[in-house]
Amino acid sequence: MAYEPPVTDYDEIVENCTCAFCGCNCDDLDYLVKDGHVVGVRHACRLGASKIMEDMDQRLMVPMIRDETGELQEVDWDTALDKAAELIAGAIRPIFYGWSETSIETMKHGIRLGELVGAVLDNQATICHGPSLQAVQNAGYPIATLGEVKNRADMIVYTGSNPMNSHPRHLGRYSTFPRGWFRQRGRFDRTLITMDPKYSDTAKMSDIWIGFEQNGDYGFYNAIRAALKGKKIDQDYVSGIPKEDIMELAEAMKNVQFGALYFGLGLTHTLSKQRNIDMAIEMLTDLNEYTKWVLTPMRGHFNVNGFNIFMAFEMGFPYGVDFCRGYQRYMNGETNTIDLLTRKECDVFMVIAADPGAHYPGGAVKHLAEIPVIQVDIHWGPSTEIADVVLPGSFVGVEAAGTSYRMDGVPIYMKKAIDKPETCRDDEWIMRELLERVQKIKDQEAAVASK
Amino acid sequence: MEYILKNGIVYDPANNIAGEKKDVMFKDGKIVENVSSDAKVLDVTDKIVMPAGVDPHAHVAGPKLVVGRLYRPEDSRKGVTHKTDVCRSESGFSIPSCPATGYRYSRMGYTTVTEAAMPPLEAKHTHEEITAIPNLDITPLPLFGNNWFVMQYAKEDKIEELAAFISAWLKLTKGYGIKIVNPCGTEAWGWGMNVHGIDDPAPHWDVTGREVLRALAQANEMLGLPHSIHVHPNDLGHPGNFPTTVNTLDCVKDIEKNSSVRDQTIHLTHAQFHSYAGTSWRDVESGADKVADYINKNKHVTCDIGQITLDETTTMTADGPMEFDLHQLNGLKWANKDIELETGSGIVPFIYSGKAPVSSFQWAVGLELFLLIKDPWQLCLTTDHPHAGPFIRYPRIISWLMSAERRQEMMDNLEVRVWSYKRTGLGTLDREYDFNEIATITRASAARIYGYQDRGELTPGYNADIAVYDLNPNDIDPSKEPAAIEKAFGNAMYTIKNGEILVKDGEVVKVVPSHTLWTDVKGFEEQENAVMEKIMPTFRRFYTVKFENYKVHDHFAPNPIVTEVQAGK
Numbered sequence A: 001m002a003y004e005p006p007v008t009d010y011d012e013i014v015e016n017c018t019c020a021f022c023g024c025n026c027d028d029l030d031y032l033v034k035d036g037h038v039v040g041v042r043h044a045c046r047l048g049a050s051k052i053m054e055d056m057d058q059r060l061m062v063p064m065i066r067d068e069t070g071e072l073q074e075v076d077w078d079t080a081l082d083k084a085a086e087l088i089a090g091a092i093r094p095i096f097y098g099w100s101e102t103s104i105e106t107m108k109h110g111i112r113l114g115e116l117v118g119a120v121l122d123n124q125a126t127i128c129h130g131p132s133l134q135a136v137q138n139a140g141y142p143i144a145t146l147g148e149v150k151n152r153a154d155m156i157v158y159t160g161s162n163p164m165n166s167h168p169r170h171l172g173r174y175s176t177f178p179r180g181w182f183r184q185r186g187r188f189d190r191t192l193i194t195m196d197p198k199y200s201d202t203a204k205m206s207d208i209w210i211g212f213e214q215n216g217d218y219g220f221y222n223a224i225r226a227a228l229k230g231k232k233i234d235q236d237y238v239s240g241i242p243k244e245d246i247m248e249l250a251e252a253m254k255n256v257q258f259g260a261l262y263f264g265l266g267l268t269h270t271l272s273k274q275r276n277i278d279m280a281i282e283m284l285t286d287l288n289e290y291t292k293w294v295l296t297p298m299r300g301h302f303n304v305n306g307f308n309i310f311m312a313f314e315m316g317f318p319y320g321v322d323f324c325r326g327y328q329r330y331m332n333g334e335t336n337t338i339d340l341l342t343r344k345e346c347d348v349f350m351v352i353a354a355d356p357g358a359h360y361p362g363g364a365v366k367h368l369a370e371i372p373v374i375q376v377d378i379h380w381g382p383s384t385e386i387a388d389v390v391l392p393g394s395f396v397g398v399e400a401a402g403t404s405y406r407m408d409g410v411p412i413y414m415k416k417a418i419d420k421p422e423t424c425r426d427d428e429w430i431m432r433e434l435l436e437r438v439q440k441i442k443d444q445e446a447a448v449a450s451k
Numbered sequence B: 001m002e003y004i005l006k007n008g009i010v011y012d013p014a015n016n017i018a019g020e021k022k023d024v025m026f027k028d029g030k031i032v033e034n035v036s037s038d039a040k041v042l043d044v045t046d047k048i049v050m051p052a053g054v055d056p057h058a059h060v061a062g063p064k065l066v067v068g069r070l071y072r073p074e075d076s077r078k079g080v081t082h083k084t085d086v087c088r089s090e091s092g093f094s095i096p097s098c099p100a101t102g103y104r105y106s107r108m109g110y111t112t113v114t115e116a117a118m119p120p121l122e123a124k125h126t127h128e129e130i131t132a133i134p135n136l137d138i139t140p141l142p143l144f145g146n147n148w149f150v151m152q153y154a155k156e157d158k159i160e161e162l163a164a165f166i167s168a169w170l171k172l173t174k175g176y177g178i179k180i181v182n183p184c185g186t187e188a189w190g191w192g193m194n195v196h197g198i199d200d201p202a203p204h205w206d207v208t209g210r211e212v213l214r215a216l217a218q219a220n221e222m223l224g225l226p227h228s229i230h231v232h233p234n235d236l237g238h239p240g241n242f243p244t245t246v247n248t249l250d251c252v253k254d255i256e257k258n259s260s261v262r263d264q265t266i267h268l269t270h271a272q273f274h275s276y277a278g279t280s281w282r283d284v285e286s287g288a289d290k291v292a293d294y295i296n297k298n299k300h301v302t303c304d305i306g307q308i309t310l311d312e313t314t315t316m317t318a319d320g321p322m323e324f325d326l327h328q329l330n331g332l333k334w335a336n337k338d339i340e341l342e343t344g345s346g347i348v349p350f351i352y353s354g355k356a357p358v359s360s361f362q363w364a365v366g367l368e369l370f371l372l373i374k375d376p377w378q379l380c381l382t383t384d385h386p387h388a389g390p391f392i393r394y395p396r397i398i399s400w401l402m403s404a405e406r407r408q409e410m411m412d413n414l415e416v417r418v419w420s421y422k423r424t425g426l427g428t429l430d431r432e433y434d435f436n437e438i439a440t441i442t443r444a445s446a447a448r449i450y451g452y453q454d455r456g457e458l459t460p461g462y463n464a465d466i467a468v469y470d471l472n473p474n475d476i477d478p479s480k481e482p483a484a485i486e487k488a489f490g491n492a493m494y495t496i497k498n499g500e501i502l503v504k505d506g507e508v509v510k511v512v513p514s515h516t517l518w519t520d521v522k523g524f525e526e527q528e529n530a531v532m533e534k535i536m537p538t539f540r541r542f543y544t545v546k547f548e549n550y551k552v553h554d555h556f557a558p559n560p561i562v563t564e565v566q567a568g569k
């Protein structure tokens, strides 16, 4: 990166802001504000800083509706909200997807809207850490907050994850480098291990890199489990790793005081999917017979965990929750966004702060192009290209306050630092308006029906 | 709005009313002595009228619950119901969703529940769930027994600083009182270890459970909090643990009470899990008589039972090491959640089955305690929901307490195994609770134990929180009709909260927002400021959130009921 001189020209500093990017939810950022804009960010990594300071070119500024010629046209808020409400109220199988980059406060209205019209509420877990949650449901969920790791851990393992690129401050702020209560020398008091077929940036700075074969995750963790249980490993190599190394590693993991394992999508998206995580969780549970080990999935968006937590306490299930029958259902492969889209069941799609187009399989995207799409977001993106109604929101953690849950479940109230553009609205407000407007349509329908 | 509940048979233990036929009147949400002739009449002739239920210990809101719901969809699927015009859809059996929690308590005639384990760092989460639970006022107790600051103060015997810390943290987290779980043991679990007994120090900290308990009890009384320390002792569920329990209760006996609104200086929770004799599960025997005997002789103690309900449930406590032991015992999936500088917790599904000797034994120990503790004001009915069973089983427990015949039948026809009477004294106990004692252990005693001044009794000026059950006490023999008792207490004829009818004939007819009960200590501000200044450097270095982002902002508790206390008064 080229050298950038520090920003000196600003009016005020807003301290202890929370980064609305990855699941680290770093809450120690200082925003340098000038003329109502964030002109500098202190403490953030480059990913966080670039998101927060984003240039306004990409910003959705006004509500829009697609006209008969297929062009998005600027309209006033009332018109846009009424149009969206009309689509939602008339839908038979609506999906409200996204949520991982907005606040819990927004979700509170969203879920009521979903219950009212019988929608499916789903978030990015459906395409990223869904397998992790399935594994958790199979095998258990031994987690700890990041500060437990910072204060106690003498061994850190990253597997299927390259935090140096995806969660740049994870090592620096939480797991590896900071001085903890029982780890006063920080990095020097810890062993850092990366288990990944790729020699990633994280692997480069690790004490040990274990580059098992592609799709070798399952076999590799299984072998460690065997070694932990004192079983003989028959093959000389498992997943490309010599059995002596596996035995040695198992021994080392047994003999730490506190170990922490973080896993990423690398583990969830290879051959055995959630079965890899099953195995990793079982391995970790086994290790607890000898010493203390905890794990945590490396959640990507700053509130992807928040949506899962919110849905669980409101409705008992974490994602892919289907209200079409007047009560909640959760069936992987049945009530998830991708399934509903590829089966062409969905007839209205609302996407809240997410880009489905970028990550969905082709069939799902194709169906999306054929049905009305409502977008609530702050940026122009692939969703905008297919959106029929665009509702420009505001930036949580910068322009709007709101609650989020960090990857380890710690709730953080993200404060507001600057005002949003005058023409935009808070996500929370948009969702409440939609709820009220749809409710009104439903009440009218009921009144007509009863006549 | 004025109401008159006419011709009911009233049980109001706080006012020494035990089954009198009389009217109960309320106006604008409060109990009153008189109403005008315009008052709306609710005819409850010969029906049981009680203050609404008060639950002193359950786990209904917060991070543990959500871990349970996230990783046990099989439990959520069990309780799914269709939405109605009034209610949202429900889910869950042992770990109901927030809306289901509110509706189900409402249907049983309850209006107040304690959330017994709030980790301060994640207190916002607990409060978010409290707000999502309708129809209940909820009292969260923050966890302090393994907090690093607390352990340090206890070790150095700095009681005033500890009191200031507690006072500050109750404000920061919007908590009501002091919860202690396996003092020093949960910290040991940070290293995968545990402590045994109250004199086994936490690794590295060199402080014992006894020291932590005493220090927190002294701080509690220095501040004069409305509730006493609330203790889940060490050695939960271990055969031979009753001496630890008795020692725990005894170690604060000399500490003087400094509150007029309660009688105790220590509340023992889920006493059932802490009343075992013997040395192992092979030779385990009940220690209920020993624990009950101590409680009978010592008025500084109150307790709740944590009755086993014989269901498949989701065990969860801040006792991390105990939960891992449980997982090793039953092999079911283990969840754990440790919280930096503060506490930990564990979760394991568990099947308490009458077909299993150990479950049968535990079931009997709980009932023994109910029957051996003489003063119902020292005792509350709980299941440590969901740890020993879901709260929706309270009516069934009431039916067991009121019928020696039913208990005997269960033992005779092997609904529970022989350990229920061979290893305990249950078979020899024929005490049967009457309705007044039931009213005491399900509402009045809990309200007194928490020092509530606005609920738990039908006193003029108190909240009109009232339950009516469809039973004529002069016309039923509870000893012979346990099923009718269970049905009536599970389906209130009326649940009235703040003068509003929330349940009628067992159906929720109205939904209102919950309130959050917390304690605001006044007059200790200087000491608080001094302590905060002192601990700030430690906070900044070892927590992973900024202090500014740590506190529970006001909007997380939109309907607070704040108890103000003057420190030291």
Ligand code: SF4
Residues within 6 Å of the ligand: A019, A020, A021, A022, A023, A024, A025, A026, A043, A044, A045, A046, A047, A048, A049, A167, A168, A169, A170
């Ligand atoms: S690590 Fe993640 S949360 Fe922290 S500053 Fe970087 S992008 Fe933001």
Ligand SMILES: [Zn+2]
Residues within 6 Å of the ligand: B181, B232, B269, B270, B317, B318, B384
């Ligand atoms: Zn407990």
Ligand SMILES: [Zn+2]
Residues within 6 Å of the ligand: B057, B058, B059, B116, B269, B270, B317, B384, B387
């Ligand atoms: Zn408990």
